[in-house]
Amino acid sequence: xxxxxxxxxxxxxxxxxxxxxxxxxxxxxxxxxxxxxxxxxxxxxxxxxxxxxxxxxxxxxxxxxxxxxxxxxxxxxxxxxxxxxxxxxxxxxxxxxxxxxxxxxxxxxxxxxxxxxxxxxxxxxxxxxxxxxxxxxxxxxxxxxxxxxxxxxxxxxxxxxxxxxxxxxxxxxxxxxxxxxxxxxxxxxxxx
Amino acid sequence: xxxxxxxxxxxxxxxxxxxxxxxxxxxxxxxxxxxxxxxxxxxxxxxxxxxxxxxxxxxxxxxxxxxxxxxxxxxxxxxxxxxxxxxxxxxxxxxxxxxxxxxxxxxxxxxxxxxxxxxxxxxxxxxxxxxxxxxxxxxxxxxxxxxxxxxxxxxxxxxxxxxxxxxxxxxxxxxxxxxxxxxxxxxxxxxxxxxxxxxxxxxxxxxxxxxxxxxx
Numbered sequence: 001x002x003x004x005x006x007x008x009x010x011x012x013x014x015x016x017x018x019x020x021x022x023x024x025x026x027x028x029x030x031x032x033x034x035x036x037x038x039x040x041x042x043x044x045x046x047x048x049x050x051x052x053x054x055x056x057x058x059x060x061x062x063x064x065x066x067x068x069x070x071x072x073x074x075x076x077x078x079x080x081x082x083x084x085x086x087x088x089x090x091x092x093x094x095x096x097x098x099x100x101x102x103x104x105x106x107x108x109x110x111x112x113x114x115x116x117x118x119x120x121x122x123x124x125x126x127x128x129x130x131x132x133x134x135x136x137x138x139x140x141x142x143x144x145x146x147x148x149x150x151x152x153x154x155x156x157x158x159x160x161x162x163x164x165x166x167x168x169x170x171x172x173x174x175x176x177x178x179x180x181x182x183x184x185x186x187x188x189x190x191x192x
Numbered sequence: 193x194x195x196x197x198x199x200x201x202x203x204x205x206x207x208x209x210x211x212x213x214x215x216x217x218x219x220x221x222x223x224x225x226x227x228x229x230x231x232x233x234x235x236x237x238x239x240x241x242x243x244x245x246x247x248x249x250x251x252x253x254x255x256x257x258x259x260x261x262x263x264x265x266x267x268x269x270x271x272x273x274x275x276x277x278x279x280x281x282x283x284x285x286x287x288x289x290x291x292x293x294x295x296x297x298x299x300x301x302x303x304x305x306x307x308x309x310x311x312x313x314x315x316x317x318x319x320x321x322x323x324x325x326x327x328x329x330x331x332x333x334x335x336x337x338x339x340x341x342x343x344x345x346x347x348x349x350x351x352x353x354x355x356x357x358x359x360x361x362x363x364x365x366x367x368x369x370x371x372x373x374x375x376x377x378x379x380x381x382x383x384x385x386x387x388x389x390x391x392x393x394x395x396x397x398x399x400x401x402x403x404x405x406x407x408x
Contacts, residue, residue, distance in 0.1 A: 034251045048255055125248040148242035149249075154213060166206075173205035176235050177198075183241045190244050 004028070007072040014062050022062070026055055029076045036077065036150045040084045040142070042130045050087060054080045074156040077146060081160055128186040132179055140175035147172060201231060208232045209239065 004024060005013070013021035033054055038047040057079050058065075065075055133141045139161075146152045146160060154172070158165045204225055211221045218236055225232045 031251060034255070035246055035249045038249055048251075048258070051251075122248045122250070125245050129242075129245045129249070144242065148239060149246040154210070169206035169210065170202055172209060173202040176205060176209075176238055177201060179238055180234060183238050186245055187237070187241045190241065190248075 008067045011062065011065060011067055011072050015065070022059060025058075025072065025076075029073065030055075032073070032150050033076055033080050036080055036145050037084060038126070039130060039133060039145050039149055041087065042126075046087075050080075050083050054083050057083065070159050071156055073150075074152060074159050077150050077152060077156075078160045081142065081146075125186065125189060128189065132182045132186065135182060136175055136178055139171055140178065143168060143171045144175045144179075201228070204228050204231065205235050208235060212236060212239070 004010075005021075007025065007028060010021045010025045010028070014025060030051070034047060034051050037050045037054070038044070041047055041050065054076065058076060061079075065072075070078070133144065136144070143157060143161065146157045147154070152160065154165050154168050157163075158168045161168065163171070208221050208225060211224070212218070218233075221236065222229050222232050
C-alpha cells in the first residue's frame with residue numbers, strides 16, 4: 001500500500017481529471033476547513049453547507065489553480081474564507097455574535113455514533129472557544145482561526161488575507177494579547 | 193505613551209511567535225525576552241490552548257460521507273442556479289419537462305416577432321443552454337431559413353435570422369421530443385459520472401431529495 005502523494009501532486013492529478021486525487025485532497029483538507037468555518041459561523045448545519053460549497057468551488061476551479069503561486073492548503077482556505085465572507089454578505093444584518101447556537105448539538109448522540117461524554121466535552125470546548133474568539137475583531141478572529149485552527153504559516157495567511165507578513169504578525173499579536181486571560185476556562189477543561 | 197507600550201508588547205509577541213513558528217523551543221524563546229517572560233510564556237500557552245481546543249472540533253464521521261454524497265446534488269443545483277424561484281417548481285418534473293417548457297416558450301416568443309428581440313437580449317444564456325439542441329433543431333427542422341447546424345450559444349445567431357417558426361406545430365413538438373429524450377439520457381449519464389465513488393443509489397436518492405426541495 002503506497003503512501004499518499006504530496007498535496008501539490010494530488011492537485012496536479014486532480015487538474016488532469018483524476019477524481020480519486022480530488023477525493024484524497026478532500027479527505028486531507030476536510031477537517032481543517034470544517035474547523036475554520038465552524039469557528040467563523042458557529043453552526044453545525046451551516047458549517048456542513050459551507051464546507052460543501054468550498055469543495056464544490058475548488059472542484060470547479062482547480063483547473064485554474066497554480067501550485068507555484070500558493071500552497072494547496074492556502075488555496076483551500078482562500079476559497080473557504082471567501083465563502084464565509086459571501087455568506088455574511090448575503091446575511092448582512094446578522095453578525096457573528098448574533099448567530100444562534102446549533103439547534104441540535106447532540107444529534108450524533110441521538111443516532112448513537114458519538115459517546116455523550118465526548119459530545120458534551122466537545123460542545124463545551126467549542127462554545128468556550130467561540131465565546132473567547134467572539135470578543136475579537138473580525139480580522140483578528142479570522143487571522144487566529146487560520147493560524148491556530150487551520151495550521152497555516154504566516155506567509156500563507158498573508159496570501160489568503162491579502163496582507164503583508166509583518167501586518168499579519170501584528171494582527172496575530174494583538175489578537176493573542178486581546179485573548180489574554182480569556183482562555184483560562186478552556187485551558188482548565190482541556191487539562192481535566 | 194500607552195500606544196507605544198502596546199506596540200512594543202505586540203512586537204515582542206510577534207517575535208516570540210515567529211521563533212515558535214521556526215521551531216525554537218519554548219524555554220529558549222522565553223529566555224530571549226527575560227523582562228517580558230510572563231507575557232511571552234502566557235502568549236505561547238494561549239496559542240497552544242487554541243491549537244489543542246481546535247482538535248476537539250471534529251466533524252462527526254458521517255459528515256464527510258454525507259457531504260460527498262451531496263456533491264452531485266450541489267452540482268445539479270448550480271446548473272439550475274439561473275432559474276427564478278417561480279421557475280423552480282418545474283424541476284419537480286425533471287429536465288425533459290423543463291426542456292419542453294423552454295421549447296414551447298421559444299416557439300411562442302418567435303411567433304410574436306415584436307417581443308423576440310427583447311426576449312433574446314434579456315434571457316440568460318443558461319436558459320437557452322438548458323435545451324439548445326431541442327430548441328434549435330426543433331424549430332429549425334422545418335424552417336427553410338434556419339442554418340443547417342444549430343448555432344453555438346457562445347456565438348448566438350443574429351436576431352434577424354430568428355424569424356417565426358415555419359411548419360406545423362405537431363412537427364415542431366415531435367422533433368423537440370426526440371431531442372428531449374436524447375438530452376435526458378445524456379443528463380442521467382452526466383449525473384452518474386459526477387459522483388465520487390458514491391453508490392448510484394445514493395446519488396439518485398440525493399437527486400430525488402433535491403427535486404423534492406423544490407416541489408411546492
